[in-house]
Amino acid sequence: MTHEFPTNETEPRDALSADGWFLSRQAVPDALLIRLRDDLQSIYKKRRAIQIRNGIGEGMVGTCHHLLGENSAMDDLIKLLPLHDEVRSFFGSPYILNSFGGFINKKENAEGYIGAIHRDVRTFSRDFRLMINMLVMLDDFTTENGATYLMPGSQHDPDKPTEHQFRDAAVRATGTAGDILVFDSRLWHAAGSNATTQSRCALTLTFTRPFFKPQLDYPQFLGENYAMSLSPEVRQVLGYDAQVPRSIDAFYQPPARRAYKSDQG
Numbered sequence: 001m002t003h004e005f006p007t008n009e010t011e012p013r014d015a016l017s018a019d020g021w022f023l024s025r026q027a028v029p030d031a032l033l034i035r036l037r038d039d040l041q042s043i044y045k046k047r048r049a050i051q052i053r054n055g056i057g058e059g060m061v062g063t064c065h066h067l068l069g070e071n072s073a074m075d076d077l078i079k080l081l082p083l084h085d086e087v088r089s090f091f092g093s094p095y096i097l098n099s100f101g102g103f104i105n106k107k108e109n110a111e112g113y114i115g116a117i118h119r120d121v122r123t124f125s126r127d128f129r130l131m132i133n134m135l136v137m138l139d140d141f142t143t144e145n146g147a148t149y150l151m152p153g154s155q156h157d158p159d160k161p162t163e164h165q166f167r168d169a170a171v172r173a174t175g176t177a178g179d180i181l182v183f184d185s186r187l188w189h190a191a192g193s194n195a196t197t198q199s200r201c202a203l204t205l206t207f208t209r210p211f212f213k214p215q216l217d218y219p220q221f222l223g224e225n226y227a228m229s230l231s232p233e234v235r236q237v238l239g240y241d242a243q244v245p246r247s248i249d250a251f252y253q254p255p256a257r258r259a260y261k262s263d264q265g
Protein backbone atom coordinates (compact mmCIF):
# COMPACT_ATOMS: atom_id res chain seq x y z
CA MET A 1 0.00 0.00 0.00
CA THR A 2 1.26 3.49 -0.73
CA HIS A 3 0.04 6.47 1.21
CA GLU A 4 -0.57 9.91 -0.20
CA PHE A 5 1.99 12.51 0.76
CA PRO A 6 0.31 14.50 3.52
CA THR A 7 0.50 18.27 3.02
CA ASN A 8 2.50 19.20 5.97
CA GLU A 9 1.05 22.35 7.51
CA THR A 10 2.87 22.04 10.84
CA GLU A 11 5.90 24.14 11.69
CA PRO A 12 9.05 22.67 10.07
CA ARG A 13 10.59 22.16 13.49
CA ASP A 14 7.62 20.11 14.75
CA ALA A 15 7.26 18.21 11.48
CA LEU A 16 10.94 17.19 11.58
CA SER A 17 10.48 15.86 15.11
CA ALA A 18 7.27 13.99 14.37
CA ASP A 19 7.21 12.64 10.78
CA GLY A 20 10.86 13.42 10.12
CA TRP A 21 10.50 15.79 7.15
CA PHE A 22 8.91 18.93 5.82
CA LEU A 23 8.33 20.20 2.29
CA SER A 24 9.12 23.81 1.47
CA ARG A 25 7.15 24.78 -1.61
CA GLN A 26 8.67 26.86 -4.42
CA ALA A 27 11.88 27.45 -2.51
CA VAL A 28 14.07 27.86 -5.63
CA PRO A 29 13.60 30.83 -8.00
CA ASP A 30 12.45 29.76 -11.51
CA ALA A 31 15.43 31.22 -13.39
CA LEU A 32 17.86 29.37 -11.15
CA LEU A 33 15.87 26.16 -11.48
CA ILE A 34 16.31 26.15 -15.26
CA ARG A 35 20.07 26.62 -14.94
CA LEU A 36 20.33 23.94 -12.24
CA ARG A 37 18.61 21.45 -14.53
CA ASP A 38 21.03 22.14 -17.40
CA ASP A 39 24.11 22.22 -15.23
CA LEU A 40 23.24 18.92 -13.57
CA GLN A 41 23.37 17.23 -16.96
CA SER A 42 26.76 18.65 -17.89
CA ILE A 43 28.41 18.01 -14.50
CA TYR A 44 26.93 14.49 -14.50
CA LYS A 45 28.83 13.69 -17.69
CA LYS A 46 32.11 14.73 -16.07
CA ARG A 47 31.51 12.80 -12.84
CA ARG A 48 30.24 9.74 -14.70
CA ALA A 49 33.43 9.61 -16.75
CA ILE A 50 35.46 9.43 -13.51
CA GLN A 51 33.21 6.74 -11.98
CA ILE A 52 33.75 4.62 -15.09
CA ARG A 53 37.46 5.37 -15.36
CA ASN A 54 37.94 4.28 -11.74
CA GLY A 55 35.96 1.09 -12.20
CA ILE A 56 33.03 1.95 -9.92
CA GLY A 57 30.42 2.80 -12.55
CA GLU A 58 28.13 -0.13 -11.87
CA GLY A 59 25.07 0.71 -9.73
CA MET A 60 25.87 4.42 -9.95
CA VAL A 61 24.15 5.32 -13.20
CA GLY A 62 22.35 8.63 -12.80
CA THR A 63 24.17 9.62 -9.60
CA CYS A 64 26.79 12.33 -9.34
CA HIS A 65 28.60 13.82 -6.40
CA HIS A 66 30.26 17.06 -5.33
CA LEU A 67 28.80 19.48 -7.82
CA LEU A 68 30.34 22.69 -6.47
CA GLY A 69 33.35 24.47 -7.93
CA GLU A 70 32.33 24.16 -11.60
CA ASN A 71 31.31 27.82 -11.78
CA SER A 72 27.71 26.77 -12.31
CA ALA A 73 24.22 27.28 -10.92
CA MET A 74 25.14 24.82 -8.14
CA ASP A 75 27.47 27.45 -6.65
CA ASP A 76 24.68 30.03 -6.91
CA LEU A 77 22.27 27.73 -5.09
CA ILE A 78 24.54 27.20 -2.09
CA LYS A 79 25.18 30.94 -1.90
CA LEU A 80 21.44 31.40 -1.26
CA LEU A 81 21.71 29.15 1.81
CA PRO A 82 18.27 27.66 1.21
CA LEU A 83 16.24 27.18 4.39
CA HIS A 84 19.17 28.33 6.51
CA ASP A 85 17.03 29.17 9.58
CA GLU A 86 15.23 25.84 9.47
CA VAL A 87 18.45 23.83 9.19
CA ARG A 88 20.10 25.83 11.93
CA SER A 89 17.10 25.33 14.16
CA PHE A 90 17.18 21.55 13.50
CA PHE A 91 20.69 21.39 14.99
CA GLY A 92 20.32 24.29 17.43
CA SER A 93 23.86 25.25 16.40
CA PRO A 94 25.95 26.03 13.30
CA TYR A 95 26.07 23.41 10.56
CA ILE A 96 28.23 22.63 7.53
CA LEU A 97 27.80 21.03 4.12
CA ASN A 98 28.55 17.31 4.14
CA SER A 99 27.75 16.50 0.49
CA PHE A 100 26.20 18.11 -2.58
CA GLY A 101 25.11 15.57 -5.17
CA GLY A 102 22.48 14.96 -7.78
CA PHE A 103 20.38 12.14 -9.12
CA ILE A 104 18.98 11.76 -12.62
CA ASN A 105 16.28 9.17 -12.13
CA LYS A 106 15.42 7.51 -15.45
CA LYS A 107 13.49 4.39 -16.33
CA GLU A 108 16.71 2.68 -17.37
CA ASN A 109 18.61 3.54 -14.13
CA ALA A 110 16.38 1.56 -11.81
CA GLU A 111 19.17 -0.56 -10.31
CA GLY A 112 21.09 2.15 -8.43
CA TYR A 113 21.81 2.12 -4.68
CA ILE A 114 19.46 5.08 -4.16
CA GLY A 115 16.43 2.90 -4.92
CA ALA A 116 17.21 0.57 -2.00
CA ILE A 117 15.83 1.32 1.48
CA HIS A 118 18.52 3.32 3.24
CA ARG A 119 19.31 6.11 5.65
CA ASP A 120 22.06 8.63 4.95
CA VAL A 121 23.79 8.72 8.30
CA ARG A 122 25.48 5.44 9.19
CA THR A 123 25.87 6.09 12.93
CA PHE A 124 22.57 5.87 14.79
CA SER A 125 22.84 8.63 17.37
CA ARG A 126 19.44 8.17 19.04
CA ASP A 127 18.09 11.62 19.93
CA PHE A 128 21.24 13.51 19.02
CA ARG A 129 20.90 14.94 15.51
CA LEU A 130 23.95 14.58 13.30
CA MET A 131 22.73 15.13 9.76
CA ILE A 132 19.87 16.55 7.69
CA ASN A 133 19.02 15.95 3.99
CA MET A 134 17.82 18.52 1.51
CA LEU A 135 16.35 17.19 -1.71
CA VAL A 136 15.79 19.90 -4.32
CA MET A 137 13.16 18.84 -6.84
CA LEU A 138 14.32 19.93 -10.30
CA ASP A 139 11.28 18.27 -11.90
CA ASP A 140 7.80 17.58 -10.60
CA PHE A 141 7.84 14.48 -8.39
CA THR A 142 4.95 12.12 -9.06
CA THR A 143 4.20 8.54 -8.09
CA GLU A 144 4.76 7.59 -11.75
CA ASN A 145 8.18 9.17 -12.16
CA GLY A 146 9.72 7.97 -8.90
CA ALA A 147 8.75 10.32 -6.06
CA THR A 148 10.84 9.39 -3.00
CA TYR A 149 9.45 6.90 -0.47
CA LEU A 150 9.68 8.10 3.16
CA MET A 151 8.78 6.06 6.23
CA PRO A 152 7.16 8.49 8.71
CA GLY A 153 8.70 8.59 12.18
CA SER A 154 11.42 6.08 11.26
CA GLN A 155 14.18 8.50 12.26
CA HIS A 156 13.60 7.13 15.75
CA ASP A 157 14.07 3.47 14.72
CA PRO A 158 17.59 2.07 15.17
CA ASP A 159 16.93 -0.88 12.86
CA LYS A 160 16.26 -1.08 9.17
CA PRO A 161 12.61 -1.96 8.44
CA THR A 162 11.83 -5.01 6.35
CA GLU A 163 10.81 -4.42 2.76
CA HIS A 164 7.23 -5.21 3.79
CA GLN A 165 7.20 -2.86 6.82
CA PHE A 166 8.72 -0.09 4.74
CA ARG A 167 6.44 -0.37 1.71
CA ASP A 168 3.41 -0.68 3.99
CA ALA A 169 4.12 2.50 5.94
CA ALA A 170 5.89 4.68 3.38
CA VAL A 171 4.44 7.85 1.88
CA ARG A 172 5.51 9.25 -1.49
CA ALA A 173 7.12 12.69 -1.50
CA THR A 174 5.25 14.18 -4.42
CA GLY A 175 5.87 17.83 -5.25
CA THR A 176 6.53 20.44 -7.88
CA ALA A 177 9.81 21.49 -9.48
CA GLY A 178 11.39 24.07 -7.18
CA ASP A 179 10.10 22.49 -3.96
CA ILE A 180 12.67 21.40 -1.39
CA LEU A 181 12.12 18.32 0.74
CA VAL A 182 14.04 18.46 4.01
CA PHE A 183 14.36 15.33 6.11
CA ASP A 184 16.19 13.96 9.11
CA SER A 185 18.99 11.80 7.69
CA ARG A 186 18.09 8.98 10.09
CA LEU A 187 14.79 8.58 8.21
CA TRP A 188 14.52 5.34 6.20
CA HIS A 189 13.82 6.26 2.59
CA ALA A 190 14.28 5.15 -1.02
CA ALA A 191 13.99 6.70 -4.46
CA GLY A 192 11.01 5.41 -6.40
CA SER A 193 11.44 3.85 -9.81
CA ASN A 194 10.61 5.96 -12.79
CA ALA A 195 8.02 4.41 -15.09
CA THR A 196 7.86 7.38 -17.46
CA THR A 197 9.98 8.29 -20.46
CA GLN A 198 11.15 11.60 -18.93
CA SER A 199 13.91 11.87 -16.36
CA ARG A 200 13.13 12.97 -12.79
CA CYS A 201 16.04 15.03 -11.52
CA ALA A 202 16.95 16.11 -8.01
CA LEU A 203 19.81 17.65 -6.11
CA THR A 204 20.65 15.81 -2.94
CA LEU A 205 22.47 17.79 -0.25
CA THR A 206 23.34 16.81 3.29
CA PHE A 207 24.42 19.00 6.19
CA THR A 208 25.92 18.07 9.56
CA ARG A 209 27.26 19.56 12.72
CA PRO A 210 30.65 21.16 12.02
CA PHE A 211 32.74 18.51 13.80
CA PHE A 212 31.43 15.71 11.54
CA LYS A 213 33.76 14.91 8.63
CA PRO A 214 32.30 15.96 5.25
CA GLN A 215 32.31 13.49 2.35
CA LEU A 216 34.80 15.74 0.57
CA ASP A 217 37.12 18.30 2.13
CA TYR A 218 35.26 21.23 0.55
CA PRO A 219 37.54 24.05 1.80
CA GLN A 220 40.56 22.17 0.47
CA PHE A 221 38.80 21.20 -2.78
CA LEU A 222 37.37 24.67 -3.49
CA GLY A 223 40.34 26.65 -2.21
CA GLU A 224 40.86 30.11 -0.74
CA ASN A 225 40.18 32.01 -3.98
CA TYR A 226 36.70 30.49 -4.12
CA ALA A 227 36.11 31.56 -0.51
CA MET A 228 36.93 35.18 -1.31
CA SER A 229 33.64 35.58 -3.17
CA LEU A 230 31.59 34.16 -0.29
CA SER A 231 29.72 35.87 2.54
CA PRO A 232 30.92 34.92 6.05
CA GLU A 233 27.78 32.76 6.47
CA VAL A 234 28.32 30.77 3.25
CA ARG A 235 32.00 30.40 4.03
CA GLN A 236 31.08 28.95 7.41
CA VAL A 237 28.49 26.56 5.91
CA LEU A 238 31.11 25.31 3.45
CA GLY A 239 33.28 24.36 6.41
CA TYR A 240 36.01 27.00 6.14
CA ASP A 241 35.65 27.72 9.88
CA ALA A 242 35.77 24.03 10.88
CA GLN A 243 39.02 22.78 9.39
CA VAL A 244 41.62 20.60 11.05
CA PRO A 245 44.88 22.55 11.31
CA ARG A 246 47.54 21.10 9.02
CA SER A 247 50.63 22.28 10.89
CA ILE A 248 51.78 23.38 14.33
CA ASP A 249 51.97 26.92 13.04
CA ALA A 250 48.37 26.75 11.84
CA PHE A 251 47.37 25.39 15.26
CA TYR A 252 48.97 28.26 17.24
CA GLN A 253 46.92 31.15 15.90
CA PRO A 254 44.80 33.91 17.43
CA PRO A 255 41.04 33.10 17.52
CA ALA A 256 40.16 34.91 14.27
CA ARG A 257 42.73 32.94 12.26
CA ARG A 258 42.17 29.51 13.78
CA ALA A 259 41.41 26.69 11.34
CA TYR A 260 38.68 25.41 13.70
CA LYS A 261 36.87 28.40 15.17
CA SER A 262 35.63 28.24 18.75
CA ASP A 263 31.98 28.91 17.79
CA GLN A 264 31.73 25.73 15.66
CA GLY A 265 30.64 23.44 18.50
Ligand SMILES: O=C(O)CCC(=O)C(=O)O
Nearest residue numbers: 103114148191192202204
Ligand atom coordinates in the same frame (compact mmCIF):
# COMPACT_ATOMS: atom_id res chain seq x y z
O1 LIG B 1 16.17 10.81 -5.43
C1 LIG B 1 15.45 10.35 -4.55
O2 LIG B 1 14.25 10.18 -4.69
C2 LIG B 1 16.04 9.93 -3.22
C3 LIG B 1 17.39 10.47 -2.96
C4 LIG B 1 18.06 9.74 -1.84
O3 LIG B 1 17.75 8.63 -1.52
C5 LIG B 1 19.12 10.38 -1.09
O4 LIG B 1 19.44 11.54 -1.35
O5 LIG B 1 19.67 9.72 -0.18
